Amino acid sequence: MDYSISKEYVLLRKTVREFAEKEIAPVVEDMDREGKFPHENIKKMAKLGFMGLPISKKYGGSGTGMLGYCIAAEEIGKVCSSHGTILGAHTSLCCMPIEMFGTEEQKQKYLIPLAKGEKIGAFALTEPNAGSDAAAIETTAVRDGDHYILSGTKIWITNGDIADVVIVLTVTDKALGARGGVTAFIVEKGTPGFSVGTLEDKMGIRGSSTAELIFEDCNVPKENVLGDVGAGFIVFMKGLDCGRLALAAGCVGGAQACLDASIKFATTRVQFGKPIWENQAIQWMIADMATEIYAARQMVYHAVWLKENDQRFTKESAMCKLFASEVLGRVIDTAVQIHGGMGYMKKFPIERMYRDARVARIYEGTSEVQRLVIANMIRREVL
Amino acid sequence: MKFIVCIKQVPDTTNVKIDKRTGRLIREGIPSIINPEDKNALEVALRLKEEFGGEVIVISMGPPQADEALREAIAIGADRAILLTDRAFAGADTMATAYSLGSAIKKIGKYDLVLCGRQAIDGDTAQVGPQLAEFLSIPQITYVLEVNIEDNKIIAIQELEDKRVKWEADLPALLTVTAEANKPRYPSAYGIMSAYKEKEVEIWKMKDLDVDEKRIGMDGSPTSVKRIFSPEPKGKGEIIKDEPKKAAEILFNRLRAKNIL
């Protein structure tokens, strides 16, 4: 068993950390307040190959594998969940499915510019009547010669308004439902009949945009079917396996940042004539935070190892997402407690981190849905 | 054009502690980095390469671990990396270092520009660049802030404490570059992967160079360290708050009492 990380990944971690501290940290507060999308930083990240980390070099990516991608997600997660969310939706949910399921033509046309970050990607599943119950989607795609006509509305789509390329899940055969009746399409911005609706105002991750996407008799060529017709659910499940893992890595980073801030605060804040750190009550909080983060991090990198070694990791990635997002929730809550009133004030980053962290237990499948996935996998193993 | 950038791997002294007893840096647990101003020098070279074409070669003298610094330089954009590493080079002062680097640069062959950082954060001498230029018998411009190449001449702005001076020199020449010259780019993720998976760092030993053994390493170093100590921090300044005429008088008397005036 070898837990060491080779030198290229040590350098990658150092690089992303420095980038996050120097380029991302200074804009976070403004981004949060104004709900501004960090266009400048995404351009810088594109130049450094951060928008296509796990994608192979052949298709414009950096070839860092899942390990490099998760290391980057962890480092970015320490500083800004909005950047992490933008990166995650683009990479895990748009680039990776195209690399896994796309035709050579689709990869040439869409994946290369996406992985280079010249184009931004999104993934559209959720609808007003289909959240956790993904099979309940109502957006339809009807074959018409060498085209499909898409009709329906997607909501809460990360990067939806700025994306040049969106993977859209549709119903092609209602009778077959999730098993054979759902098809994924690659839809380009500017396709007639495709428009962006309202943008959400959110509690947290306010620098990432969350948009409604409207499809009204939107003509998409049949060459843009991603994966096989009727196999849309596989595209989405495989994409989510990776997405959840990167998301979990981001949660580990976020939790680590909370811990670091809490240690700093606890050792400098003096009450009753001594740093609050000197109270065992505070020490236990810190010890618990550190322990949970350690556990979450090991889970994430073990699941990464499974993926990199071509083993199944669906159950493990759901476990990582579930555990790491809940650890983040507990850790940020404790961090606010350690900071006292200061943790509640907008002038201190803890307040924003508290708001930002909450969504991790909801998107890419709620905690309940992760438990459902895990239980289903266990049932399959034992029954 | 051929650009040669000399880089040094140094301990990241921004958070370094000093052993009170020996006066030396405590190196354990301190990460090694590329000397910051060497990154500025590399950035100058990369920008000139982007403008005029050519090749950027990074060279370092140091222990085998300096391989990391060179690979980082490749990830940032250098085309070729050479590491001078040999027990015989160990213990070199600035003169022996400049001699060894210079010998390696001569072996590389024809070049247009040698670039160094202004100074290294571990030694702070700012000597290797100038000594190297002397050894290579080429013109040098130190403390460079801005650079341009016109008609095979280098035109550089030198940043001094109280003024900026514009210099012109024939190529080949050597520049030492300051931190203010530019903002060094980050290594790219694909550059990092390639630096470790596709590129090689060339290892040059003493026997690969045409050197006089007496001029390298400890033997070739006339400098000897007499004592290492942390200077006492200077006392706090005092502000004489009074009306200008009175304040001047107080100051005058104080300086006179100390025999300064």
Ligand SMILES: Cc1cc2nc3c(=O)[nH]c(=O)nc-3n(C[C@H](O)[C@H](O)[C@H](O)COP(=O)(O)OP(=O)(O)OC[C@H]3O[C@@H](n4cnc5c(N)ncnc54)[C@H](O)[C@@H]3O)c2cc1C
């Ligand atoms: C900021 C943000 C960004 C998003 N980005 C995207 C995106 O890019 N693309 C995209 O397609 N979607 C996106 N989503 C949507 C997200 O994936 C869904 O919100 C999520 O899957 C949950 O669906 P829901 O909100 O409809 O909740 P619901 O499904 O309505 O669930 C409500 C509650 O009921 C629980 N519940 C539901 N079913 C069960 C069950 N069977 N057993 C136990 N409990 C259950 C849930 O866990 C939850 O607690 C985003 C959401 C947010 C908030």
